[in-house]
Amino acid sequence: MLLSCTAFSSVATSQVNRQPVRAVAVETGTVYDWAFSEGVAQGIRREYLSFEKGGKITFIASDDNQIPLRAGSRVYGPKAGEKFGQLLARVDERADIESVREFEAALNAARLRIAQADSQLKQVENNLQLAKNSFARNESVWKKKLIPKEKYEASRTELLNAKESLTTAKAELATAKSQEKSALAQLNQAKVALEKTSIFAPFDGVLRKVNVRQGDYWGGPAAATSDRQREASSAMVVVDTREYEVTLNVPYYAGDKLQENQAVFLSWSPAKLLAAAKSGFSGDQVTQGVVYSVSPSINLEQRAIEVKVHTRSGAGLLKDGMHVTAWIMVAKKENVTLVPNSAIVTRNNKPFVYAVTEQSKAELVAVQTGIEDLNQVEITRGLSAGMQVITEGKHKVVNGSDVRLVQESLNE
Incomplete structure (x- = not known):
């Protein structure tokens, strides 16, 4: 049936009088709750490296390209079974090296004395066994009155002397072992002193700061109360960037x-x-x-x-x-009712949305909101999936306004 000109004009006028709005369907999905902040990233592992002894810096290591270490150079820590990582720098250690050599010589002498004392102990043990056997024979013969008492007494004296020699040999071996322990302790102490003249990489990482050069004199780090001061006063700073x-x-x-x-x-x-x-x-x-x-x-x-x-x-x-x-x-919810942030309007500090009815009217609906993320809001009460809510053009309508849905974005 064809519309009369008057009826067609009335329908067109009605469409023109409706407010153009843009709406979206209420959906079900996942929403996140966020907390926002700012900060500074720092390597969890970092070491402020310094020489423990003062002196002239005689060595700075080079990187894989044979260029002296500098800020940004990668260094390598100890591998499995190793005590020290890559040697990074060293101060003049000649006096400490001589101390190490001196105590190494003392240790070798103590070990030689142990070997000699051990050999002497074995000889004494052999002599003691021989003296025991000789005394046993002489005692048996003397009881039969076949040898004079003087020979029996001489054999007994030899046995007593052999026992005393064994005691002396054991004491000599113990003394030699004690000297070895003392020499070893002194050597380790000298090595520790030598270690204090060097800086080793504690772990794989990147040098953040290198504050020394070869030929500089190192007098020790200054007292520091902050990371910035420690960084400025340390010889090197290494950071694990992993x-x-x-x-x-x-x-x-x-x-x-x-x-x-x-x-x-x-x-x-x-x-x-x-x-x-x-x-x-x-x-x-x-x-x-x-x-x-x-x-x-x-x-x-x-x-x-x-x-x-x-x-x-x-x-x-x-x-x-x-x-x-x-x-x-800080939170995540799945399978919840969601609307865009732009759909929410506030009346007397309470949230509402404009829903589009089947009669193309705007209906102001009170809602209860939950989590709100960057783009959408959780609706815990008041809406259901599939309903249409106005996202653009809300300021042009009131409850009961006739609306016309458009696809293009509106300039509010």
């Missing part, structure tokens, strides 16, 4: 949500974090870590809670000392 610790000051009102082992996403760029969030953090654009510790108190200076984060993957995206932004995932 894992970082980030110290955050999280607002105190988020403190009840924080706990150990919560997932954390880190980057120097907030834009990279936002892009990674849109992809569900499925790529390798940002560093991932976990909450390592949460302070039970509020920092008096920052009025915030100190949280330490340890990285688990993507540490190569960070640098020691880098300022980073952190997103802490």
Whole structure:
């Protein structure tokens, strides 16, 4: 049936009078609750290396390209079964080397004396056995009155002398072993003194600072009360860049949500974090870590809670000392009712949404919200999946307004 011109005009006028709005369907999905903060990434393992003895620096190691070690050079710690890692630098150690050689000679002399005393002990033991056998024979013959008493007494004296010689030989061996222990202790002490003239890499890492050069005189590190002062006064600073610790000051009102082992996403760029969030953090654009510790108190200076984060993957995206932004995932809910953040309107400090009815009218619906993340809000009461809620054009409508759905974005 064809509409009359008057009826067609009425329908067109009705469509024109309806407010254009953009709406989306209420969905079911996953929502995350976040806590945001900023901090500085630092290698968890770092050592401030210094010589324990003063002197002229006579050696600075070179890297794989035969260039003297400098900030950024990679160094290598001890391998399995080794006590020391790569030798990095050394001060003049000639006096300590001579001490080591002197005590090595004393140790060798003590061991030679042990060998001589041991040999002497074996001879004495043989002589004692011979004296026992001789005395036994002479005693048997003397009892039969076949030899004079003087010969029997001489044999008995020889046995007593052999026993005394055994006691003396054992004492000599014990003295030689004691001298060996003393020489070994002195040698180890001299080696420890020699070690104090050298710096070794404690683990695989990268040099953050090299404050000495060959030919400089080292007088010892100055007293330091902060990491910055220790870094400036140390000969070298080495950092393990395979894992970082980030110290955050999280607002105190988020403190009840924080706990150990919560997932954390880190980057120097907030834009990279936002892009990674849109992809569900499925790529390798940002560093991932976990909450390592949460302070039970509020920092008096920052009025915030100190949280330490340890990285688990993507540490190569960070640098020691880098300022980073952190997103802490404090909660996650699945299969919940969700609407975009832009759908929420506030009336008297209470949340509402404009739902689109089957009659194409805007209906103001009171809702109860739960977790809110970057793009969407959990609705715990008031809406169900499939309903249409207005996201753009809300300021143009009131409860009961006629609306017209459009696809293009509206300029509010």
